Amino acid sequence: MSLPHAILGVLEARPMSGYELTRFFDSTARWVWTAPQSQIYPLLRKLEADGWIVGEEQVRGERLRRTSYSLTSAGLDELGRWLTETYAEPNVRDGLLLKALFFDLADAEGASSVLAEHVLELEERVSQWSAHRVALVARDTPLLRERLDHRPESEHERIALLKAHVFEYLIDQAELRIRWCRDTMTMLG
Amino acid sequence: MSLPHAILGVLEARPMSGYELTRFFDSTARWVWTAPQSQIYPLLRKLEADGWIVGEEQVRGERLRRTSYSLTSAGLDELGRWLTETYAEPNVRDGLLLKALFFDLADAEGASSVLAEHVLELEERVSQWSAHRVALVARDTPLLRERLDHRPESEHERIALLKAHVFEYLIDQAELRIRWCRDTMTMLG
DNA sequence: ACATACATGTAAATGGTTACATGATTTA
DNA sequence: TAAATCATGTAACCATTTACATGTATGT
Numbered sequence: 001m002s003l004p005h006a007i008l009g010v011l012e013a014r015p016m017s018g019y020e021l022t023r024f025f026d027s028t029a030r031w032v033w034t035a036p037q038s039q040i041y042p043l044l045r046k047l048e049a050d051g052w053i054v055g056e057e058q059v060r061g062e063r064l065r066r067t068s069y070s071l072t073s074a075g076l077d078e079l080g081r082w083l084t085e086t087y088a089e090p091n092v093r094d095g096l097l098l099k100a101l102f103f104d105l106a107d108a109e110g111a112s113s114v115l116a117e118h119v120l121e122l123e124e125r126v127s128q129w130s131a132h133r134v135a136l137v138a139r140d141t142p143l144l145r146e147r148l149d150h151r152p153e154s155e156h157e158r159i160a161l162l163k164a165h166v167f168e169y170l171i172d173q174a175e176l177r178i179r180w181c182r183d184t185m186t187m188l189g
Numbered sequence: 190m191s192l193p194h195a196i197l198g199v200l201e202a203r204p205m206s207g208y209e210l211t212r213f214f215d216s217t218a219r220w221v222w223t224a225p226q227s228q229i230y231p232l233l234r235k236l237e238a239d240g241w242i243v244g245e246e247q248v249r250g251e252r253l254r255r256t257s258y259s260l261t262s263a264g265l266d267e268l269g270r271w272l273t274e275t276y277a278e279p280n281v282r283d284g285l286l287l288k289a290l291f292f293d294l295a296d297a298e299g300a301s302s303v304l305a306e307h308v309l310e311l312e313e314r315v316s317q318w319s320a321h322r323v324a325l326v327a328r329d330t331p332l333l334r335e336r337l338d339h340r341p342e343s344e345h346e347r348i349a350l351l352k353a354h355v356f357e358y359l360i361d362q363a364e365l366r367i368r369w370c371r372d373t374m375t376m377l378g
Numbered sequence: 379a380c381a382t383a384c385a386t387g388t389a390a391a392t393g394g395t396t397a398c399a400t401g402a403t404t405t406a
Numbered sequence: 407t408a409a410a411t412c413a414t415g416t417a418a419c420c421a422t423t424t425a426c427a428t429g430t431a432t433g434t
Binding site for chain 2 (some may be wrong): 002005006009022030031032033034036046051069076079080082083084085086087089090091092093094095097098099100101102103105106107110111113114117121122125135140148151158159161162163165168170172173174177180183184187188
């Protein structure tokens with residue numbers, strides 16, 4: 001649903017091939033939006049058909065080609081349109097909360113260890129988000145640098161801080177969840 | 190993925206027909222997990238085939254039948270197993286954060302109004318969650334009362350508080366998000 | 379008599395995940 | 407020369423959403 005626009009947003013920084021996008025959505029972008037390769041390649045062809053991106057065939061080596069896609073001005077317009085379009089919050093669908101709702105029917109030990117494992121997973125994420133947030137504030141991520149290269153310097157600080165603020169939310173939200181898990185563990189006794 | 194177990198958990202309170210479950214997942218349960226009718230009916234037949242629930246045909250009026258499903262002891266076991274099974278946190282996929290990540294490319298007015306509308310939606314949810322939380326603490330929801338009826342009284346308080354605590358999380362998390370939206374609006378200028 | 383609620387079903391489409399498949403190029 | 411990385415593709419499956427379809431019972 002949002003993947004097409006996620007791709008447009010990434011390509012605004014610089015042109016990329018399907019392979020590069022796949023790696024990006026599996027590494028850095030993974031912390032905000034993920035997509036497997038099988039979703040990316042067909043979508044790139046669709047976005048090109050819509051005129052929002054253009055692919056340029058590049059020759060590497062003897063017979064290895066790769067297609068580098070760049071954002072068109074129609075694509076940038078579409079991105080701007082989508083950004084100000086009303087956001088419809090999806091229905092809540094949180095598997096952990098669903099379990100917690102029935103924890104009184106479970107063995108307390110088992111329920112506690114589900115929460116403990118979850119806390120570890122969240123702490124892992126927090127540390128990666130924190131590192132990325134610091135890098136954004138320092139304007140020290142490869143993609144952000146390429147992005148800022150074609151934007152006026154007067155806007156650089158605002159752009160970096162807006163992006164870093166997104167990661168601040170991810171961190172705060174995970175920390176709230178960690179506290180909640182610990183409280184629940186206490187209640188389970 | 191979690192819907193089968195959500196249904197088992199609901200049926201632990203009391204037997205219900207597909208129609209009742211549909212209404213429940215569209216009203217009260219909506220605030221934790223939603224499911225449309227088209228998902229529920231086929232799933233009930235599957236859960237019965239698995240032996241986790243049993244349907245009892247009831248005759249209402251002349252030729253109107255309805256099937257009331259109740260949890261079997263195998264179903265209760267399966268619910269217990271699922272509750273203590275490791276929870277795998279799904280990938281982050283938050284459409285609002287994705288927009289926010291690119292808000293520097295959008296008209297500031299438009300971006301702000303997306304956030305303002307979102308705040309209204311969240312406030313709406315908070316008020317419904319709060320009401321439900323209060324009802325749970327007071328042990329004053331129809332389903333909770335039926336649930337407590339077949340549980341020892343010594344456990345009643347713990348059960349009610351555990352459930353209410355889930356709603357506390359939903360509320361706190363939405364309030365954090367509201368604050369973040371407001372901060373972002375300030376940053377947009 | 380008409381509208382609303384009760385009751386159950388199917389079909390089509392979308393979005394996402396996992397797995398399979400193929401082959402070239404680079405690096406150890 | 408073997409393993410890792412580059413590069414692109416398809417197929418099958420699962421969960422979810424939206425829409426269509428049908429008929430009965432009840433309350434106004």
